[in-house]
Every structure is written in structure tokens, then in C-alpha cells.
Amino acid sequence: MAKILDGKKIRGKVLEELKPDIEKINEMLAPSKLCLAIVMVGDNSESAIFVKNKKQTGEKINIKVDVHHFSEDITADELVKKVSGLGGDNEVHGIIIQLPLPEHIEEQSILDTVPLEKDVDVLGSAASGKFYVNDKDFPIIPSTLAGIIRLLDEYEITDFKGQNLVVVGQGKLVGKPAAAYFNRKDDKDATVINPCSHTEDKKLYKRARFIISGAGAPGIIRGDMVRNGVVVVDAGTKTDPETGKIQGDVDFESVEPKASYITPVPGGVGPMTVAMIFYNLVQLEKQRLQLK
């Protein structure tokens, strides 16, 4: 029987802790206030849910969340102009590009348009550089990864050194940053293993004490693949087109009995990511205002 890593509960704690800083920032910014801009293109229903979550959460903690919703047929050039406009807008302190973008738009070029000091998701090339070279002066790390680390921390799961940690997925939101981060010698120093759908050696999963999954492939991690006592963090989010429910990468029913700790989906990494977006926004603005 695994303990549940309760992302909803910890989200509440993180947001509560942010309130004094937000109050101080809002006083300094008055009559305006701390503002996150979310750029959304097209009518992806999954994105719409995430954006709504972010907006509601922000408003609860006295942060303005402006959603800039553009139609599917916006050109890349137009979108760059819009994002540049937000980048130069003094009333906007953080910018999120809600992914995915429509196929005709190259994502990275849009992400690169977000200025470093407003890149709360750490997805632009400049902020990514700071993250991958481990620049201590840059105060934030990618929000989903930050959420995973904070969640594990809260349950005192901190000893990764020399332990096998499987990262599933090769994307920019979870797989790539998690693999790099957990392997850092001066930090977690885990033995990171990065299998994917083509991996021939399926036994690698069974060697893992920790599994962090962000593949977006529902149910690929099954109970028969993992060892007893494994800690499982599921950052996969794929909406079932029939039921509309969000599904993780982990087959909870078969994995949970073998795990020592496990995140539910929903209610695990998702809420943590939302909390850490606002955490990141606050840190960037504190740095800009030179608050301690």
C-alpha cells in the first residue's frame, strides 16, 4: 500500500507561503499588481482546462492572470509580435506560452520570444541555458520539475545519490530537464536512466528506485515492470478523448500496490506545476525589485 504524494495539499502550502511576498510586491506595484500573461492559441480542450486552473489559482492569491487567446490560424509572425508586445509591457511580469501550439508554428521560436526575466516556465533558449549550465543567479527552474522536487521534498524523499532513477519521456517540459537535474553532481547526483518507447532493455525499469514519468503515454508503466518499494511520480497528462478525464503514464491500479510512494493523476504533479508557476513568477519579480 503506497503513500499518496498529495499534490493538492502541497499546492495549498506553497501558495500560502507565497502570500506575504505577493502582498509586498503588490504594494510596490500599486496601483497595478503582479500579473501573469498566458498566451493560448486555438481551441485545445486540454489547454483550456489548464489555463482555467491557472487563472483561478492566480486570482485566489491576488495575482492578475490575463489570458491572451488567439485563433488557430494566427501566423507565427503575428504571434511573435503579440508575445514581444507582452515582453515589453511593464504591467506584465511573467509570460506563459500554453503548449502545444498549432503545428504550423514552430514552438521554440515563440518560446524564445519570451524575455528571460519573464520566462516563468524556463522554456526559452536563454532561460534554458541558465538552467542547463546551473547558473545560481537565475532563481528558478522549469515549473513541472520544480513541482516534482518540491513534492518529493515535502515527503522527505531527498536521498537520490547513486540511486537508479528512471526518467521516462524526452520532452522539454519533463524528460529533458528532469534527466539533467537529477544527474547534477553537486546536487541530487542520481544515476539517471532514460528509457523510451524504443528501448529494447525493458528490465531497466525494474532496476529503478525512483520513476519520474512525463511521456504522455497513458498506462505505459505497469506493475509487472517495477520493483517493490519504488517511488513513482507521474507527470504524464493526456486527456481521454471519450471520457475527458486526464490520464497519467502510470497504470495506477497495478503499480500502486508495489510502490512506497506514488502520485495520483489528477491531484499529483498537475497542481504542483500550477503552484510552482506562481512561485517562479514571484521569484523573478522579487529579483527584479531586488527584494530579499
Add this chain to the structure above:
Amino acid sequence: MAKILDGKKIRGKVLEELKPDIEKINEMLAPSKLCLAIVMVGDNSESAIFVKNKKQTGEKINIKVDVHHFSEDITADELVKKVSGLGGDNEVHGIIIQLPLPEHIEEQSILDTVPLEKDVDVLGSAASGKFYVNDKDFPIIPSTLAGIIRLLDEYEITDFKGQNLVVVGQGKLVGKPAAAYFNRKDDKDATVINPCSHTEDKKLYKRARFIISGAGAPGIIRGDMVRNGVVVVDAGTKTDPETGKIQGDVDFESVEPKASYITPVPGGVGPMTVAMIFYNLVQLEKQRLQLK
């Protein structure tokens, strides 16, 4: 009996291929010519050998190599000023900071002073960002990694998809970029495993079809640790303080009989790295001059 991955031979081929481009660039730059600046601090004898190699190689292919040698006690601020000066110098087309720097200087802040368009080693935060987000418009990747890939390519070792590839080392020159690169989904798509000195699960090495090592820890990879037929690339370089010889991470004598391909040290990755520095310099300058 393993086949030798002959870095010296392939270096010659790479340099030969560069000559027409160098000639074209030098014509455009006349009366000046293509120039690489190497910044070296203190009297590290290992660094002195590497710098001498680079200078000799450059001169052979009609590239100017200026060595800027500063004393051990230069301050970080002074060094930043010197590197900024080279960054702004129109007669300098590429800059290398020879590592390691003395302990009182924070390496990354110096590396970050190299302008993106002159960062032939891809070690500054801006260039690193381009590499880690896989920006196709940035024409180069870190030089040692580039050397490893080119060397494997030349021996038609190109099929990594879904195969276990062990990367040993967590440094910015080899471990980090190699782990990220070989895991890219739209490229090599290998299953990357990143063990280190603290790794408890020593059997991971035996599961590897490929081992790329850049730990700088002589002899840590031994024959009893690897499987038959493994491809071994040794990017470790540590000078034996007694003999002055450069030593790799791989215990060649015991590993070679089990390997299918193996790099010697010296004569494997080292010469390739030097070749790829000039390859990178040429690519950056071609891009600046808008040459095809």
C-alpha cells in the same frame, strides 16, 4: 580484438575538408584572416599541451591562433574585461577559454562573457541554451561531443535507437551534453544511462552496447565491467603526474579484447576535439558571412 577508432586519421580528413571553406573565408577577410583566440590562465601543464596542439593545428590549415596567456593571479573582473575585449574585436572570430581556470575564478561567468557568435566550444549560457533546446539555426554543438559523433559516423556506427548507451561523467564538456544529445528523440534516440562514482548498481555498465566516458578518472572502466562487443569511446584525459602521459578513463588492456570498437588515448577523442574546434569556428564564420 577491437577495431581502433582512429582519431588522428579522421582529424586529418576533417581538416582537409575544411580547407576550401577556410580559403574562401580568408579571401573575404583579407588582408586579415580567420582567427581563433585562446584564453589561458596560469601554468597548468596539461592545458599548455592542449593549447600548443590547437595552435599548431590551426596554423597548418591557415587559421591564425592567438594565445592570450594570463598569470594565475588575474582577478575575475580583469579576466572578464580581457574576454569582453576579444568579444568586441572584429579581427577575432572565435574564442576558447582553456579550462580549468584557477579556483578563485568562477568558470561559468567567464564562459558567459564569450559572445554567442564566437563561442566555438558552446559552453556559454547563451550557446548552451541553443544546444539544449536543439535550435536548428545554431550551426554547432560542443566540440568534444561533435568529435565523438563524427568519429563514430566515420566508422558507420550510427544505430543507437533504443540501445543502452552509458555516459560516464557529469561535466559540461562531455557528460552533460553527451547524455542530452544521444537521448534526443528526433535524432540518436538512445536509452541513455548516466552512472557515476556513487552508483550502487555497477551492473548497469554490462547492459551497455555503447560507453562514452568523460569522467577524467583513469582506469575506472575495466574489462570485467563491460559486455562483449561493446563500443567504447574514451574522452577522459588526465595527465599522470609521474610520467606526464595522458590517461583515459578506460583500462585499455582489459577492455579492448571485449570491445568491438574502441578509441585509444591518446589518439582517439583528443585529436577529434581539436579538429571540431576548427570545424565549429568555420561554421560560425560561414554563418556570419552568410556563406553557404
